[in-house]
Amino acid sequence: MTTNEDLYAGASEATDAPADRVFTVSGQDWDDIAAGLGEEGGDAQERVVVNMGPQHPSTHGVLRLILELEGETVTEARCGIGYLHTGIEKNMEYRSWVQGTTFCTRMDYLSPFFNEMTYVLGIERLLDIEDDIPEKASVMRVLLMELNRISSHLVCIATGGMEIGALTVMTIGFRERELVLDLFELITGLRMNHAFIRPGGVAQDLPPGALDEIRGFVALMKKRLPEYAALCNANPIFKARLEGVGHLDLEGCLALGLTGPIVRSTGYPWDLRKTSPYCGYETYDFDVQTWDTADSYGRFRVRLNEMWESLKIIEQAADRLARMEGEPVMVADKKIAWPSQLAIGSDGMGNSLDHIRQIMGESMEALIHHFKLVTEGFRVPAGQAYVPIESPRGELGAHVVSDGGTRPFRAHFRDPSFNNLQAMGVMSEGSMIADVIVAIASIDPVMGGVDR
Secondary structure, X not given: OEEEOOOOOOOOOOOOOHHHOEEEOOOXXXXXXXXXXXXXXXXXXXXXXXXXXXXXXXXXXXXXXXXXXXXXXXXXXXXXXXXXXXXXXXXXXXXXXXXXXXXXXXXXXXXXXXXXXXXXXXXXXXXXXHHHOOHHHHHHHHXXXXXHHHHHHHHHHHHHXXXXXXXXXXXXXXXXXXXXXXXXXXXXXXXXXOOOEEOOEEOOOOXXXXXXXXXXXXXXXXXXXXXXXXHHHOOHHHHHHXXXXXXOOHHHHHHHOOOOHHHHOOOOOXXXXXXXXXXXXXXXXXXXXXXXXXXXXXXXXXXXXXXXXXXXXXXXXXXXXXXXXXXXXXXXXXXXXXXXXXXXXXXXXXXXXXXXXXXXXXXXXXXXXXXXXXXXXXXXXXXXXXXXXXXXXXXXXEEEEEOOOOOXXXXXXXXXXXXXXXXXXXXXXXXXXXXXXXXXXXXXXXXXXXXX
């Protein structure tokens, strides 16, 4: 271990006091580190403040943790955020309402469809077209969100396993997630950042053969999910690392405004798909999953069980879509529907030439309208709306404000990762350093949503 002056402070900012020294630690045993601190004198050997992160393998994303330690016990823990800041919300004020979906889908990049969904529901409420959305579009939205819930939970479990050394959990988690991303690519053309859910419906219908692929995925997942239970549920090493770690009871969750698997792990069945249904969720048969341990192990079990429930919803949605062949997926009002018509070319990219000739040759008025709709966008009546939905991490909502123009006056998102990170301190303080990793992984923060 070496002691040197702070490289990031100017000559006038650094002092010679021992507390202002920077310690470069390179993998020694704790006894060696403590001995080096003791040489500094004072209470340095009793108390040390260290940075954990920002790097992914331990802090579940680009998150910096400031930990005050006594030995290997955490006495104080704070979060340092902002390393992934993108200015998405501000950028949306300079784009049309439809173009905003291209921005917000990139916030929580593990659950892009949920970002699009809450934003679009707010726009549709301001436009007063909630009852005009085609049923097929709503079913497709539910299908995509539940597929996305599975892929997000798989990443949470996989990366959480990687961070505690359970590498088999990580490899099979990403194996299954790849199958979901293949379905996304089949349906939307992209693996992530889709901008597929748009005001008035969805961008395009399901391609031929998509329902067969979806049913094949459901059948395969019913065989694969028991592998996670066999590897983890009763594994004594896995349980020893998670049980009793990151404990936070219902009273603490409610005080901090925590939602999602964290609050459901306390036994409280709060799920917006049931309590405030949207997109017709009240017509689907599924159960809200809870656990009663209020710890990291309970959050793992909740997520594992929720994937089974998502499979049930996907099966029901697929059965409904099979009966809706040829039905519209975009609202009938051509002043809102964008794109009003779409026919993919033989190369799979862009409109087919025949379709372009049809649009160009219909009438000058139609061409002008199409041009203005794409370049300028439609106007949204003045007002504001907030429509929360149940994302894989909890309550996700978009507060959209319109001044009557073609662009959002303001768009602000309540991202659950941001709220749930408040719990990091209370989950970690008093525990060992190794338990901090587990607690953060059980929160499952996605820093793109936190730093939007």
